[in-house]
Amino acid sequence: MAEQREFFFRRLHSLLGVVPIGIFLVQHLFVNHFAVYGEEEFNKAAGFMAGLPFVLVIETLVIYLPILFHAVLGVYIVFTSRYSTRRYGFFRNWMFALQRFTGIYLVIFIAWHIWETRVQVGLGNVDVDYSLMEGILSSTPMFIFYLLGVISAVFHFANGLWSFMVTWGITQTPKSQRISTYFCLIVFLVVSYLGVRSLITFAYGV
Amino acid sequence: MAEQSKVTFIITRQDGPDAAPYEETFEVPYRQNMNVISALMEIRKNPVNSKGEQTTPVMWDMNCLEEVCGACSMVINGTARQSCAALVDQLEQPIRLEPMSTFPIVRDLIVDRERMFDALKQVKAWIPIDGTYDLGPGPRMPENKRQWAYELSKCMTCGVCLEACPNVNDSSNFIGPAAISQARLFNAHPTGEMNASERLNGLMEDGGIDGCGNSQNCVQVCPKGIPLTTSIAAMNRATNIQAFKNFFGSDTAL
Numbered sequence: 282m283a284e285q286r287e288f289f290f291r292r293l294h295s296l297l298g299v300v301p302i303g304i305f306l307v308q309h310l311f312v313n314h315f316a317v318y319g320e321e322e323f324n325k326a327a328g329f330m331a332g333l334p335f336v337l338v339i340e341t342l343v344i345y346l347p348i349l350f351h352a353v354l355g356v357y358i359v360f361t362s363r364y365s366t367r368r369y370g371f372f373r374n375w376m377f378a379l380q381r382f383t384g385i386y387l388v389i390f391i392a393w394h395i396w397e398t399r400v401q402v403g404l405g406n407v408d409v410d411y412s413l414m415e416g417i418l419s420s421t422p423m424f425i426f427y428l429l430g431v432i433s434a435v436f437h438f439a440n441g442l443w444s445f446m447v448t449w450g451i452t453q454t455p456k457s458q459r460i461s462t463y464f465c466l467i468v469f470l471v472v473s474y475l476g477v478r479s480l481i482t483f484a485y486g487v
Numbered sequence: 488m489a490e491q492s493k494v495t496f497i498i499t500r501q502d503g504p505d506a507a508p509y510e511e512t513f514e515v516p517y518r519q520n521m522n523v524i525s526a527l528m529e530i531r532k533n534p535v536n537s538k539g540e541q542t543t544p545v546m547w548d549m550n551c552l553e554e555v556c557g558a559c560s561m562v563i564n565g566t567a568r569q570s571c572a573a574l575v576d577q578l579e580q581p582i583r584l585e586p587m588s589t590f591p592i593v594r595d596l597i598v599d600r601e602r603m604f605d606a607l608k609q610v611k612a613w614i615p616i617d618g619t620y621d622l623g624p625g626p627r628m629p630e631n632k633r634q635w636a637y638e639l640s641k642c643m644t645c646g647v648c649l650e651a652c653p654n655v656n657d658s659s660n661f662i663g664p665a666a667i668s669q670a671r672l673f674n675a676h677p678t679g680e681m682n683a684s685e686r687l688n689g690l691m692e693d694g695g696i697d698g699c700g701n702s703q704n705c706v707q708v709c710p711k712g713i714p715l716t717t718s719i720a721a722m723n724r725a726t727n728i729q730a731f732k733n734f735f736g737s738d739t740a741l
Contacts (some may be wrong), residue, residue: 282694288730291697350707362700368565369651369704376655377702444701450724453717 294354295448297347298441305344306438308471310431311480315370329351331402338398348391355384380440383433390430411483418484431476439469492517494528495581496563498545500595506710508592512537513545514580514721523563523570523584524549527596535589547596554710556643561596562587569710570596606666610689614679626677639672639718641711648705648715654698661698662690662703668718674725686724687729696722 310405315326359381366378397417401407418424443465446452452461481487501508514537515526524547530627531544549559549569554572562566562585563573575582590598607613616622628636642665649655649663670686673679696719705715 285688285730287689287693288695288697288726292727292730328710358700361656363656365651365653365704369702369707370703371702371707373701374653374701377700380700425596447716447720448699448703448723450720450722453720453724455717458716458720480548 290354293298294351294358294450295441297351298438299445299469300345301343302351302439303442306434307475310435310472310476310479311418314475316411316414316479316482323411325407327411352384352388352391354389376440376443380426380437380444383437386429386433389427392432393426394430413487414483416478424480424484428477431480432473435469435473435476439465439472442468494521494526494575496530497581497597497622498584498585499585500541500545500641501586501656501680502591503594503650504591507701509584511545517575520577523561523573523575523578523582524552524559524711527570527584531665545596546594548598555643557643560583560587560598560640560645560647560650562650567647567708569645569647572710573583581725587646589650589652589655598646600644600646603649605666607644609662609692610666610670610686610697611682612666612669614673614676615628615682616678628677632675636672636675637669638714639675642669642713643671643711645710647708647710649674651704651708653702653704654700659698660694662695664699664715664719666698667699667722668713668715671718671722683725684732687726690722691726696726699723 294413312326314332316323330336342482352354362377362381364378366374366380398409398413402409418427443452443458443461447458448460452458494517494577496515498511498513499508501512513530513535515529518525527545527547528627534542534544547561549571551558552571554569557569560567561569561570562583563570564578564583567587570584574646586592586596586598587598590600590602593599613660616625637648642666646665648665652661652663655663667690670690674683674686699719701716703716706713706717709715
């Protein structure tokens with residue numbers, strides 16, 4: 282059904298944002314949190330992840346391809362919207378605009394982040410360990426760049442989870458949508474804590 | 488207020504579909520309980536702008552004058568609404584009137600809402616009962632369901648939800664909230680239900696329901712208080728199920 286291709290792509294876009302990208306994001310920040318318990322702990326956890334069997338295949342299927350698709354279609358979606366928060370300053374309209382704004386920031390941030398870490402590791406220039414992140418995050422501008430990146434990513438995930446539940450017809454009534462807003466707020470706070478806490482450890486050693 | 492007090496209107500005008508828009512200011516004598524339409528009628532009687540220049544009367548669309556037909560929608564002080572129900576006493580002055588720029592502008596405040604009719608055709612928002620013989624009475628509709636469906640049937644295709652929607656614009660082909668809710672209305676009808684899959688497939692066509700970005704402005708601005716976002720979420724579920732049926736099922740008509 283060629284004429285229903287957009288529907289399929291948009292549903293796929295919504296699904297990929299949560300499975301696998303959202304799950305990967307939570308797992309990534311969860312593993313990062315090992316940094317808080319010390320350099321040794323983090324290196325052990327990061328080493329385990331990097332040493333998974335078929336790691337490049339898993340990364341490609343679970344991370345690279347889904348993010349690439351999500352990003353390409355996402356950028357298209359961003360530029361087909363007309364932003365109206367000045368006229369219609371409702372909460373959801375702000376979330377709508379922020380979702381797209383963080384999406385654009387994330388395209389830049391993730392491209393840079395992958396280049397600086399995964400690509401450099403792949404080229405054999407650096408090793409994936411505590412000192413790599415310590416080196417990057419000890420500069421204040423990079424710390425701010427990463428802080429905004431992590432918070433944007435978690436916001437994009439948490440708010441995306443809310444609209445995922447609407448797009449898939451799980452939350453229909455205003456009441457269920459309101460409660461899922463609170464639920465997604467908790468997700469945002471908890472996952473942000475994981476990410477930001479480890480950034481602070483990398484940057485300031487506390 | 489004094490007898491001679493004036494109400495200032497700043498109106499975005501356009502002489503034709505391809506002409507450039509411009510603003511013109513008018514001062515209209517105040518009358519008690521006047522609405523925006525009565526002010527526009529006053530301008531029509533005496534089309535002189537605030538500089539005292541003779542100009543063409545401002546054109547607008549109207550019909551029922553009781554917020555039921557949806558024809559007189561325009562953007563009043565930044566918010567899309569019906570001009571018949573916009574009382575001057577409740578508006579901040581100067582009052583700014585603009586056409587709903589989501590739609591092609593015909594002239595001044597008149598817009599062409601034909602895309603909304605096309606959207607209703609895309610989702611087959613009717614119940615096909617015409618035939619060569621009497622089909623007899625259809626299945627009965629429970630009274631509580633009828634009362635619920637009545638709320639959805641209040642849609643007057645006024646276009647306010649499309650104007651407020653950030654995803655309805657020139658660079659997007661999104662169908663808009665109104666038609667999605669109408670598909671739900673006709674799918675809820677016991678006779679309309681027999682063609683439910685056709686409407687769902689219409690919603691799944693390119694430029695259909697998938698363009699919704701959940702900004703939920705539509706439900707906030709709907710003058711009839713139609714639960715548009717609930718309709719969209721309900722149709723999201725129904726179209727997803729239909730998509731699975733289309734792909735995995737054996738009978739495409741169901």
